[in-house]
Amino acid sequence: MDIKDLLPIPDLENCASLLCIQPHPDDNEIGAGATIAKLAKNGCKITYLTVTDGSIGSSDPNAKPEDIARVRKQEAEKAAKYLGASEAVFLGFPDGSYPNGKELCKSIVEVIRRVRPEFIMAPDPFLPYECHPDHRRVGMAAAEAMIFSPFAGFKTGGSAEPWGVTGIAFYSTAYPNTFIAVDDTWDDKFKALSFHESQFAPDTLELLSMYFGLKAAGYAEGKDFGMAEAFKVLSGDHLHMNVDTINM
Numbered sequence: 001m002d003i004k005d006l007l008p009i010p011d012l013e014n015c016a017s018l019l020c021i022q023p024h025p026d027d028n029e030i031g032a033g034a035t036i037a038k039l040a041k042n043g044c045k046i047t048y049l050t051v052t053d054g055s056i057g058s059s060d061p062n063a064k065p066e067d068i069a070r071v072r073k074q075e076a077e078k079a080a081k082y083l084g085a086s087e088a089v090f091l092g093f094p095d096g097s098y099p100n101g102k103e104l105c106k107s108i109v110e111v112i113r114r115v116r117p118e119f120i121m122a123p124d125p126f127l128p129y130e131c132h133p134d135h136r137r138v139g140m141a142a143a144e145a146m147i148f149s150p151f152a153g154f155k156t157g158g159s160a161e162p163w164g165v166t167g168i169a170f171y172s173t174a175y176p177n178t179f180i181a182v183d184d185t186w187d188d189k190f191k192a193l194s195f196h197e198s199q200f201a202p203d204t205l206e207l208l209s210m211y212f213g214l215k216a217a218g219y220a221e222g223k224d225f226g227m228a229e230a231f232k233v234l235s236g237d238h239l240h241m242n243v244d245t246i247n248m
């Protein structure tokens, strides 16, 4: 028997509900937009969770953080709605503030316990050379939240009942084990990204489209579809004292 048979990789594509956790407005779309659109069209209940307010996301020295945050929240709401999310939750941590790990984890646990998703997704905190502190912290806090949310003894200050998540899907990963065919929803990813007008000028979107198009074709190579998004999908058992997870 193989270890992979003992600890199977959960089935992202057929999950009934998914909480999409992003450090900033636009990360879910960049990492998983076409997959989110596909799952929503298949009937999966999608919830968006944006952790920071995106308030430093501008190169204009005269832009006020509160104005940037307001615009980015509106853009995130539009993108989430377009991709089929039924709810968009905002935690409002300040952008780029090196958020405290336990505070982040507790905040995410509280949302998990209220929304009760089968799956969660977040950026892969184990991505080599990932130097953005919000991405490393939010990805790790999402995984920590998956471990703690079933335990009643882990207190958040909220009142929601404990809830166990079946799987976590890390996007923007260097160690993918799951490839979702997204030929039919590829354009939805870029339509959703186009709502982030404060972040992407048309020429930037064009460049992103070319880059991610090449990546998606590469992920689909040798398979019976043309475009794929890639994820490292794991169960809770993979997230603790498991020396095989890196190879799963």
Ligand SMILES: [Zn+2]
Residues within 6 Å of the ligand: 023, 024, 027, 135
């Ligand atoms: Zn980000």
